[in-house]
Amino acid sequence: MNKTTIQTELPAELNARARNFVQEGWANNMDELIAEALRRFLESHSTQLTETLIMKDVQWGLHGCD
Numbered sequence: 001m002n003k004t005t006i007q008t009e010l011p012a013e014l015n016a017r018a019r020n021f022v023q024e025g026w027a028n029n030m031d032e033l034i035a036e037a038l039r040r041f042l043e044s045h046s047t048q049l050t051e052t053l054i055m056k057d058v059q060w061g062l063h064g065c066d
Helices: 010-025 030-044 047-063
Strands: none
Touching: 010 030
């Protein structure tokens, strides 16, 4: 599998929580944890899903349907 290295900054609290998660054995290392988190984020925020939710918000805003 081809891999790409990225560099990013995390808030201190998020970094601490992630490192604790790894230390407790829930992930093998930070690379694995961040890759899995990004994969799940991208799966749950697909373009089609996002567009559908935006359109629902627009319709609600225009028509006030509750």
